[in-house]
Amino acid sequence: MNPADPRRLLRAMFDAAVAAAQPALCVPRHLPVPPKGRLVVIGAGKASAAMARAVEDHWHGPLSGLVVTRYGYGVPCERIEIVEAAHPVPDASGEIAAKRMLDMVRGLTSDDLVLCLISGGGSSLLPLALPGLTLEDKQALNRRLLASGASISEMNCVRRHLSAIKGGRLAAACHPARVLNLLLSDVPGDDPVDIASGPTVPDSTTCADALEILRRHEIDVPAQALSILRSGAGETLKQGDPRLPPIETRFIATPQMALEAAAALAREAGLAPCILGDAIEGEAREVAKAMAGIALQVARHGQPLAAPCVLLSGGETTVTLRGRGRGGRNVEFLLSLGIALNGEPGIHALAGDTDGVDGQEEIAGAVLAPDSLARARARGMKPRERLDDNDGHGFFEALGDSVVTGPTLTNVNDFRAIVIAADHGSSERVHRRN
Known part of the structure; x- marks a missing residue:
């Protein structure tokens, strides 16, 4: 797997996590x-x-x-x-x-x-x-x-x-x-x-x-x-x-088994995996802010590990519905993460539910790229307003960045992966108003 193609790598890690929890593989030996x-x-x-x-x-x-x-x-x-x-x-x-x-x-x-x-x-x-x-x-x-x-x-x-x-x-x-x-x-x-x-x-x-x-x-x-x-x-x-x-x-x-399968694939692709936890809870948008902070520390200072690497995590966050959107804890996490990263070059992410359903939608989750917010603004979308409206699904659907799997026939909770490139040129950072 080529680490120069972050979107493909992210989807491959998600698929590996899902495959590791397939009943046909897990049931017989028990x-x-x-x-x-x-x-x-x-x-x-x-x-x-x-x-x-x-x-x-x-x-x-x-x-x-x-x-x-x-x-x-x-x-x-x-x-x-x-x-x-x-x-x-x-x-x-x-x-x-x-x-x-x-x-x-x-x-x-x-x-x-x-x-x-x-x-x-x-x-x-x-x-x-x-x-x-x-x-x-x-x-x-x-x-x-x-x-x-x-x-x-x-x-x-x-x-x-x-x-x-x-x-x-x-x-x-x-x-x-x-x-x-x-x-x-x-x-x-x-x-x-x-x-x-x-x-x-x-x-x-x-x-x-x-x-x-x-x-x-x-x-x-x-x-x-x-x-x-x-x-x-x-x-x-x-x-x-x-x-x-x-x-x-x-x-x-278990979620840990799925994360370990994704970590093994990351190593094969030449990325250092770091499993942050398999039982992370809390409001999706707040968890995203914390993970954005870790990703930026890695990208800018090589701590707690050096890029190229991937930050992996599982668990089940929550969404308190206050807006008119459809919710979905994985897309809410990802939209909040994108806002916190503010277009930081070289950082891509995927968040999805391993059962193929994020919230009440037949959509597993979505992928985030450094240009996601810029593309959204070019379409007239305001990321913060979409987050306040709990409209993560609408946001990523409009960008064509939803992850749709159909029924996966398994369920080991949420999967989150943040890929950080080796040298993405910090001098090229552009800070935009959200």
């Missing part, structure tokens, strides 16, 4: 020894159908099951039923699938094994509410959580305390059968309880924690939801709860 009894496969998430296909391709004994994935992310299977439902705002298809999944695992024996395939997106795809709440309540809550600026951990804490299937409840329905979780992590820190809101793992958070999150972010919820949380009726299952069966959890792919 399959269990056949149980004495039945093998029942269940799961939810954007990668769950591809995970189910990998199980079928490498499991030679009998099995049955049901998994739910996002519309457009289905993969044909013969023995495991694939249901598609809405994400990030849930729909009735997901609700029905969640009910059926609970029914499917009830009545198993201690000789049986439940293989649970969980990946990012499962929270919205299993929207079965506690009694007293409706699907419409869950839809409204999801919209408010998505617009609030709350972190993924905070959002999932609220979701699982209002759910009839999350927070260990699906695992409890499997009792006394053993549960083996194969997790494809899309959350900072790789905490199992935050991946799809932890339907098959115990949860240490409480209803009180959920109430505090709602208060801090000023999120309105239905009166019945508040009643459930205040009364403790939404409490999740904790470690050691006798209702939980034997549970084993394995991570088959």
Whole structure:
């Protein structure tokens, strides 16, 4: 890969990160020894159908099951039923699938094994509410959580305390059968309880924690939801709860693995990779300012490493929607980064979601070049106004710089790469007003 072509190199690193987390590669080596009894496969998430296909391709004994994935992310299977439902705002298809999944695992024996395939997106795809709440309540809550600026951990804490299937409840329905979780992590820190809101793992958070999150972010919820949380009726299952069966959890792919794959490709291209972190959180525009500062320090002073190099990072930033734009944390990050870099020569960047969907758009992210802001202004766009309006998608679409992948069939969170050329001529810097 030629480092003189930053755009192509950036896209190749993104593709390498996605490829490293493909279920066909990650699932087979984690399959269990056949149980004495039945093998029942269940799961939810954007990668769950591809995970189910990998199980079928490498499991030679009998099995049955049901998994739910996002519309457009289905993969044909013969023995495991694939249901598609809405994400990030849930729909009735997901609700029905969640009910059926609970029914499917009830009545198993201690000789049986439940293989649970969980990946990012499962929270919205299993929207079965506690009694007293409706699907419409869950839809409204999801919209408010998505617009609030709350972190993924905070959002999932609220979701699982209002759910009839999350927070260990699906695992409890499997009792006394053993549960083996194969997790494809899309959350900072790789905490199992935050991946799809932890339907098959115990949860240490409480209803009180959920109430505090709602208060801090000023999120309105239905009166019945508040009643459930205040009364403790939404409490999740904790470690050691006798209702939980034997549970084993394995991570088959994580954001760190994806970043390491991109770093290996960078080395092959002659760039020094620096992984800044795999669990970076915070407001996308503020994280971008910090990373711009690091990139400028590298470009101007060769610290903390010398160019040519690439700064890699993962995690999940947030966007507090205040404008009329479509949001998207990766394009918001990239637009803020461009403003902070102010046309610095020799610095190119890509930010994208490894599942191919940034926010609610069928667009993974975008690429940024030193001339991006100048090209935008030539089209009559004002970068700061677009950022204030949360219109990163509109900004990069107008430049023809969106990254569109289609369904990637995996999900290990956000991928960010900033390529810094060796000697880009600091004397040529042009400072422009934003």
